[in-house]
Amino acid sequence: MNLQKSVEDNGYRQSMGQLLMLYTQVDRLIMEVCAQRLTDAPDEDAELSLAKQVGDESRHVTIQRQWMRQFGAAPTPLITPEQEQMIREYFHALPWIDFLADLYVCVEALGSEAVERIVPLADPGTRESLRIPLADELDHVAFGISRLRKELARLPKAERQTFLERLPARIESLADAFHGFGVPVRSLFEAVGADYDRLCELLEDRQKELIAELTFGKQPPQPTHATAVVSA
Numbered sequence: 001m002n003l004q005k006s007v008e009d010n011g012y013r014q015s016m017g018q019l020l021m022l023y024t025q026v027d028r029l030i031m032e033v034c035a036q037r038l039t040d041a042p043d044e045d046a047e048l049s050l051a052k053q054v055g056d057e058s059r060h061v062t063i064q065r066q067w068m069r070q071f072g073a074a075p076t077p078l079i080t081p082e083q084e085q086m087i088r089e090y091f092h093a094l095p096w097i098d099f100l101a102d103l104y105v106c107v108e109a110l111g112s113e114a115v116e117r118i119v120p121l122a123d124p125g126t127r128e129s130l131r132i133p134l135a136d137e138l139d140h141v142a143f144g145i146s147r148l149r150k151e152l153a154r155l156p157k158a159e160r161q162t163f164l165e166r167l168p169a170r171i172e173s174l175a176d177a178f179h180g181f182g183v184p185v186r187s188l189f190e191a192v193g194a195d196y197d198r199l200c201e202l203l204e205d206r207q208k209e210l211i212a213e214l215t216f217g218k219q220p221p222q223p224t225h226a227t228a229v230v231s232a
């Protein structure tokens with residue numbers, strides 16, 4: 001990662017504004033797909049966690065919108081309404097185990113990892129706006145991973161192994177679909193001072209760590225609560 005860019009820098013302001021917009025759009029979509037899933041959650045534990053998450057994501061959207069207004073950038077949405085609809089339909093159609101893998105491993109865990117990497121490069125106001133959302137994401141990831149472990153434990157060993165072996169390809173195809181939306185992720189990250197190739201390597205490492213957490217026989221991840229891990 002490079003040196004922090006100045007908030008006075010117009011390129012930084014525009015790009016950070018767009019990244020904030022992207023994060024807000026994704027949070028809103030997560031709120032919607034979790035609300036949708038609430039009606040056919042497999043049990044009460046899942047219902048309660050999904051309901052909490054709907055509330056959390058709604059709060060994140062409010063915080064981010066408020067901050068974007070103060071920040072002064074007027075970003076336009078990066079994901080089109082048609083793409084948003086495709087995303088909703090995609091998640092709605094997924095069986096529970098695939099929903100857990102795609103939403104929690106890919107979107108929540110890897111997505112918030114990317115956001116975390118931006119925090120040290122961000123101006124103080126943006127950093128503060130990300131503090132509560134990123135702390136909540138830890139809870140969402142902990143829920144998703146523990147439920148996914150539970151689902152995997154129910155599968156016969158061979159099926160479980162196949163599922164885990166296919167997980168990297170699954171994540172890659174979701175990432176490809178996202179890149180296919182035409183969001184200029186690399187240039188946005190670079191404009192706020194991030195080393196994009198290094199970021200991709202860190203995301204690969206995080207992916208391996210997550211798959212290890214899901215591999216049967218290893219210790220389950222300890223539940224994390226909304227503690228402030230994001231350095232202020």
Ligand SMILES: [Fe+2]
Nearest residue numbers: 027057060133
């Ligand atoms: Fe969120």
Ligand SMILES: [Fe+2]
Nearest residue numbers: 030108137140
């Ligand atoms: Fe979340």
